[in-house]
Amino acid sequence: MSNLILGIETSCDDTAVALVDREGQVLSSVISSQIDIHEEFGGIFPEHAARAHITTILPTINACLKRANVTKDDIKAIGVTRGPGLIGSLLVGTNTASALGLAWDKPVYGINHLRGHLRSADLEEQRVKYPATVMLVSGGHTFLAYMKNKSDIKILGTTRDDSVGETYDKVGRMLGLPYPGGPAVDKLAKNGKITINFPRPMLHEKLEFSFSGLKSAVARYMTTENEIDTHENIAASFVDAVMDVLMTKSRKALKQNPSKSFVIVGGVAASPQLREKAQQLSNKMKVELCLPPMRWATDNAAMIALATWDYIDLGIHKPAAPQLQLFMQDY
Ligand code: KG4
Numbered sequence: 137m138s139n140l141i142l143g144i145e146t147s148c149d150d151t152a153v154a155l156v157d158r159e160g161q162v163l164s165s166v167i168s169s170q171i172d173i174h175e176e177f178g179g180i181f182p183e184h185a186a187r188a189h190i191t192t193i194l195p196t197i198n199a200c201l202k203r204a205n206v207t208k209d210d211i212k213a214i215g216v217t218r219g220p221g222l223i224g225s226l227l228v229g230t231n232t233a234s235a236l237g238l239a240w241d242k243p244v245y246g247i248n249h250l251r252g253h254l255r256s257a258d259l260e261e262q263r264v265k266y267p268a269t270v271m272l273v274s275g276g277h278t279f280l281a282y283m284k285n286k287s288d289i290k291i292l293g294t295t296r297d298d299s300v301g302e303t304y305d306k307v308g309r310m311l312g313l314p315y316p317g318g319p320a321v322d323k324l325a326k327n328g329k330i331t332i333n334f335p336r337p338m339l340h341e342k343l344e345f346s347f348s349g350l351k352s353a354v355a356r357y358m359t360t361e362n363e364i365d366t367h368e369n370i371a372a373s374f375v376d377a378v379m380d381v382l383m384t385k386s387r388k389a390l391k392q393n394p395s396k397s398f399v400i401v402g403g404v405a406a407s408p409q410l411r412e413k414a415q416q417l418s419n420k421m422k423v424e425l426c427l428p429p430m431r432w433a434t435d436n437a438a439m440i441a442l443a444t445w446d447y448i449d450l451g452i453h454k455p456a457a458p459q460l461q462l463f464m465q466d467y
């Protein structure tokens with residue numbers, strides 16, 4: 137019985153492959169990380185990312201199939217991220233998926249990476265109950281949305297400049313931490329105290345976000361203050377400002393849009409501080425907090441495979457061709 141989706145995700149700096157069944161159970165997931173390659177540059181170097189995908193994609197697919205002990209006969213379709221992302225990286229994934237589809241005679245679906253993140257909260261267990269207020273916080277995106285059901289998405293507010301993940305990464309760099317900055321800043325912040333009152337940009341303005349002012353404030357603090365505080369305290373004060381903004385906006389969104397669940401997805405959903413604050417807010421607002429298990433918060437292919445099942449159910453078949461500009465509502 138061919139009842140598995142082979143998911144392929146190469147939108148950015150990780151080569152990820154996974155096998156997922158219709159219920160969202162992950163039979164295997166293999167992620168080949170490029171952190172070592174990009175660490176030297178303090179960020180992603182697109183040309184290097186594409187080249188690394190070329191080297192790792194086939195071994196990663198083979199390892200994934202081997203780990204689950206399945207063959208092509210167990211695969212119903214292939215789902216591959218077609219955007220948004222880096223063009224060179226996307227091309228490796230989509231071309232490989234197309235070639236495999238031809239060789240194995242399997243349909244290939246081009247998947248919106250953001251739809252993947254959305255479905256990450258239902259991996260291994262069906263968690264999301266609709267209507268839901270959703271916050272997507274990743275390296276490339278930051279927004280709040282309201283979902284009446286699995287396919288009806290209304291965007292409530294997005295960032296006018298930097299994403300939350302990007303801000304974490306830049307502050308991490310200022311603090312001399314390794315790439316990606318998110319987890320490292322969180323860890324440092326745990327040992328610090330909130331001593332600096334960093335700005336909370338656009339705190340009281342609708343549901344829009346802005347983070348470039350906060351990033352600049354941290355940079356300014358570090359270059360103009362004569363005696364700067366410890367890096368632990370700077371990190372703790374920065375994380376506090378980010379959480380304040382995210383939770384204030386989320387509270388507003390939940391108040392305006394009666395929801396059964398509050399869903400947080402994207403790489404920053406791996407932040408322990410965010411998870412704790414979100415739990416407190418959810419208790420107060422009497423909604424169920426739905427978070428992807430830690431390993432499915434950051435980029436992975438299992439979420440792409442689960443999203444592929446939706447495309448199949450809805451009869452939406454997008455080609456495996458890179459599309460750099462895709463919005464949350466797009467399939
Ligand atoms: O979703 P993701 O893996 O890739 C994109 O689609 O962008 O998100 C990556 C972002 C990076 O900016 C990374 O620093 C951030 O997620 N991130 C975190 C944590 N883990 C990853 N940010 C804060 N705390 C974390 N623990």
Ligand code: ZN
Binds near residue numbers: 403
């Ligand atoms: Zn992502």
